[in-house]
Amino acid sequence: MPSGDLHSKLLDWYDANRRDLPWRQDPSPYRVWVSEIMLQQTQVATVLPYFQRWMTQFPDVEALARADEQEVLAAWQGLGYYRRAKMLHQAARELAGKPLPTNAEGWRKVSGVGRYTSGAIASIAFGEPTPLVDGNVERVYARLTGDASSGAKLSKAAWDWACQTVHPLRPGDWNQALMELGATVCLPGQKGRAPRCEECPLQELCVAKREGKTLELPTASPQKAVVRQEEHCLIARRKDEYGLEQIPAGKWWAGMWRFPTQAQPPKAEKLGSLRYTVTHHRVVLHVHEGPARSEKDLRWVRKDELEAIAMPAPYRKAARRYISSDLNLFSEPPIGPEINS
DNA sequence: AATGCGGGGTC
């Protein structure tokens, strides 16, 4: 199989089917960098509104470097994996005022930028013929070649394949075409996301399709046991102010703010409970209302300031629910989009 | 090589 066949089939398909995404309209290094960090473990549809807001709020590296970390975290809230935002911010401060790296090797040294992201920025923004492998490419590779390995072995094989096949003249388009194929055609197969092999430009080359193994590949790694736990948080009010604690280092969402939380139920009225998931943990969060145990460790925030505070999603939800019933109680105007969204 | 790290979408 000549590689030119593979190349032209996929690139022709990409030219005709590429999605019109904001970071593709203007693939400047900063925009590609930000988009790639946001897209780590996060779907394109989720990223779109965040990316647009981000580019307005932090239009370049210098603007991001000037921003306060809490401001950055607040802009990121809802995207998850907040370490990405912290490292992006830290990297912007290290790079501000200097020329950005122009190749994959230079980008690889930037904090928060790994092998995938350095390859993406270098190939897309600078046209360097360097490969990349993400979940999409791994799946396309496994099916196309019929590789039934899993885990680290599969990953290494996919990288080796990507190194050999990256397009020398259109590396950015080639890499994006592989990911685009995985994201829109070579779908995982679970739960209504069936692969659409009849639309695939590579179907005649695909070992998995020929052997009827599409749904078996890529071979899944064993998954982690679920851990269940319960927590209690306390909504304490002083007039229209709410007592928040900053989450200590070493815990989930370190540095963000939440209602004071403990493992044991407080002696206070329970309003209700909500569930959330953090990786393989399933947590039930019981929400209570009552006086704070010790007021001095808390930061008191007015209701109208709450939306600008960086809070993890479950606490944000608890706050919105509490405030919305509060508003109803006091017959205030309907809940605005900033509260309801 | 394994683990921790989120939140949303989908069925």
Place this chain on the structure above:
DNA sequence: GACCCAGCATT
């Protein structure tokens, strides 16, 4: 409820 998503840093 389970799986997936343009991964990375740490140990």
